[in-house]
Amino acid sequence: DAPTTVHWHGLRITDQMDGSPMVMSPIAAGAAFTYDFVVPDSGTYWYHTHYHQIEQFERGLYGALVVHEARAPVFSAERVVVIDDIRLDADNQVAPFQNSGPDVGAGRVGNLLLANGRKAPAVANIPRGAIERWRVVSATNALGFGLRVRGGVVRVIATDGGIVPAPWTLTRVEIASGQRYDLEVRPEPGAVEVVLEALIFVTNSAGQVVESPFPLLRASVAGEVTAQEPVYPTVVLPSVDATPTRHLTWELSGLSDNGVVRFTINGQSTYVGEGEHVTLDTFTPGEPVAITLSADVSPAHPFHIHGQFFQILARNGVPVTDEPGYRDTVEIRGRDKVTILGRFENPGQWMVHCHISEHSERGMMADILVGDVPAHGH
Ligand code: C2O
Ligand code: CU
Numbered sequence: 001d002a003p004t005t006v007h008w009h010g011l012r013i014t015d016q017m018d019g020s021p022m023v024m025s026p027i028a029a030g031a032a033f034t035y036d037f038v039v040p041d042s043g044t045y046w047y048h049t050h051y052h053q054i055e056q057f058e059r060g061l062y063g064a065l066v067v068h069e070a071r072a073p074v075f076s077a078e079r080v081v082v083i084d085d086i087r088l089d090a091d092n093q094v095a096p097f098q099n100s101g102p103d104v105g106a107g108r109v110g111n112l113l114l115a116n117g118r119k120a121p122a123v124a125n126i127p128r129g130a131i132e133r134w135r136v137v138s139a140t141n142a143l144g145f146g147l148r149v150r151g152g153v154v155r156v157i158a159t160d161g162g163i164v165p166a167p168w169t170l171t172r173v174e175i176a177s178g179q180r181y182d183l184e185v186r187p188e189p190g191a192v193e194v195v196l197e198a199l200i201f202v203t204n205s206a207g208q209v210v211e212s213p214f215p216l217l218r219a220s221v222a223g224e225v226t227a228q229e230p231v232y233p234t235v236v237l238p239s240v241d242a243t244p245t246r247h248l249t250w251e252l253s254g255l256s257d258n259g260v261v262r263f264t265i266n267g268q269s270t271y272v273g274e275g276e277h278v279t280l281d282t283f284t285p286g287e288p289v290a291i292t293l294s295a296d297v298s299p300a301h302p303f304h305i306h307g308q309f310f311q312i313l314a315r316n317g318v319p320v321t322d323e324p325g326y327r328d329t330v331e332i333r334g335r336d337k338v339t340i341l342g343r344f345e346n347p348g349q350w351m352v353h354c355h356i357s358e359h360s361e362r363g364m365m366a367d368i369l370v371g372d373v374p375a376h377g378h
Helices: 053-058
Strands: 006-009 043-049 062-067 077-086 112-115 122-128 132-138 145-150 152-159 162-169 173-175 180-187 193-203 209-224 246-257 260-265 279-283 289-295 300-305 310-315 329-333 338-342 348-354 365-370
Touching: 043 053, 043 132, 043 162, 043 180, 062 077, 062 132, 077 122, 077 209, 112 209, 122 180, 145 152, 145 180, 145 209, 173 180, 180 193, 260 348, 289 300, 289 329, 329 338
Parallel strands: 077 132, 122 209, 246 289, 279 365
Antiparallel strands: 006 043, 043 062, 077 112, 132 180, 145 173, 145 193, 152 162, 152 180, 193 209, 246 260, 289 338, 300 329, 300 348, 310 338, 348 365
């Protein structure tokens, strides 16, 4: 009974089909809108509401999207695990939404982990000798966590933007809200189960904050198969050593405006539905631009750029080597200064925002223009 739009997170489609409420009017309850686009890139993506997100997101308006490679590597099985944390009250209803306090400061965190919309873990069987592809999507509102696999020999083969040039062995990887990782999973010799786990900070009974593992997917090892080695397409990404033509800074912040919390990018806020929005920067398609993101509010901001990919160059000026691959979302932790390199190629008007709904809907949102396009208004 509410209006909505659908955003295809990560897909480099046209801005008209992107579901941005800055570009399209929300679809009224009972009305229909046909999204019509051609998927340009293979990879693991997702779709979600982009309207009244604080509530619609928490209530589950999201799902995974898989775009297969033109010559897709063959696996014994492919699995998709969409992770969310929902906050339920004592009657197992979605708990009331808060307008102040930690939910606004840090973003709403749940009290129940979901895997594909059901109480985690999802369960499966995996035969000895199998080589599987597990596509992991984080649809949490704010919760970032570590990912690891027990009982498996695992490599990371893809990030937000698809297959990486050089798969790497997974011991643990951090996943922020909105990010995706594809894992190549083989049962370890002698393992009885292979378990995908989230490593999450929780307060224990002694009041200490400790990191604890929570199972997301529990695969029992049963049976045996012989699998062929998957053949990955050759992927070459643009060099991160290119000299950027410009170096921009985007400062994430917040303030209290007559007692109302407002979040900002470079001091400005965008509110959906108010007709006015901020154009942060304009890009020439393909030009290498470095952007340094920083924050002085909240524990973390998973920052997302619509319709484009980028690479993560540095954290606090130190080159990053463990976050390779094309991304559309990057975690800005604490007071970190994170530098990304974009060669935005997809023309149009694109949203950039923190993926924590409490932040984006309170202003931590803007548009960028790529190419010679007029800004639309809604
Ligand atoms: Cu997944 Cu504008 O967001
Ligand atoms: Cu944020």
